[in-house]
Amino acid sequence: MKEKRIIRCVITDDEPLAGQGLLGYAKQTGFLDVVAVCEDALQLNTVLKEQPVDLLFLDIEMPYISGIEFLKNFPNPPRVIFTTAYERYALQGFELDVLDYLVKPIPLERFLKAANKAYDFFSAQEVDAAQFCFIRTGNKLEKVLFQDILFAEALENYVAIYTADRKIVTHATLKSVQEMLPSRIFVQPHKSYLVSIPHVSAIEGNILHVGKHEIPVSKYQKEEVLEKIVSNRVLKK
Template identity: 35%
Template sequence: MINCIIIDDEPLAVKLLENHISKIDSLKLVATAKNAIEAYQILQTKPVDLMFLDIEMPNLNGIEFLKSLHQKPKTIFTTAYREFAIEGFELEAVDYILKPITFERFFKSVERVLRNISYNEQVEDFIIVKSNGLNRKIILSDLLYFESQGNDVKIILENEEKIVTKNKITDLENSLADKGFVRIHRSFLINSKYVTAFNNNEIILNKYNLPVGRSHKKEFEDFVAKFSASRLL
């Protein structure tokens, strides 16, 4: 779902955009604003992914407003004037639509946003760790497990490469909790994607047998329940 805001001082233009937005399930209109000041206040309190931003507005025009923002949502300029087009694109706007805005032209512009988000979602998650003086990029889907070794953490990859980094396994556990990684032992954090077998005392990832620690039985049991419920035949 893409949260949208319409920023325009023309009621008819706002009404038309509201109607266009209502026809696309993946768009959600969270607010409208008549000027830049009102829009700025909304942006401080509501999550906004996409702005439909008029250029000709009182006090602060749309281009000046976008320039003033530190965090810039994706922006589609809406205007009756062609002369701002170059400056609009220099601000990396998604599109620049001339009024009156037909649904066909509106959809074409929004489709660019949807396509861009779809591409970004396909980019694989990764972490950066420092090892032997280098910053190493590690794709999470290639990672089997982490093993705590004193002040270091050893990273074991699917291709059997091993990387040692200065880190705390607890910090890694907290940052990767929603990425399919499960703490099974004070020394082991595993990628559940690679679990091939398990019992009450150990888990097998590919060819590696890892122990289940007594203090992490709860995390392990939660994992087993979820694993079994979604895959039991």
């Protein structure tokens, strides 16, 4: 029997009733372990210095420091689900790569959907971290973790595979590389490219921003590609 993944989380909300309501929801999931309930970012800062945390349920408009400012300035923060009474911060939430954005009052079914999204995210991280391949380059085989690959680019009879710190060129076709990579994570926006969805930092017209690189999106594949990348991660008005 597969062991259940427990997610250590902190709830931060300056309204005590709202915080307790989220705590009650979390207890019903069976996989969210709430290690603290904080009333402002200062309390949260103290908690994060004292113990490891996977996930934050973070209110935005709070005294002293807003949830957005805290997230921007805390080094290597945990993953975040925003909880707020205001929809106007949705774009900033997307730019900060939060897992979800919950608008108060938050029904249990909507909270559960966000919690399940977090569960899937952390479960996928555990699986992907153990997945790798060996790329033949010259006379050696180089080990590459799937989670480290930013994108792959076809170069005539070769394929260049880019990570954050290296470029590996191998004699192969883009199709053979695509068959080796998990389709859940990688998408083909153009006939010459494969892109890691988690590494897409922005979408601008027909361009995907991946690290410091700009990857073109074919106009014939744009709708399908954007649907796979964005999925249900953009809030609608």
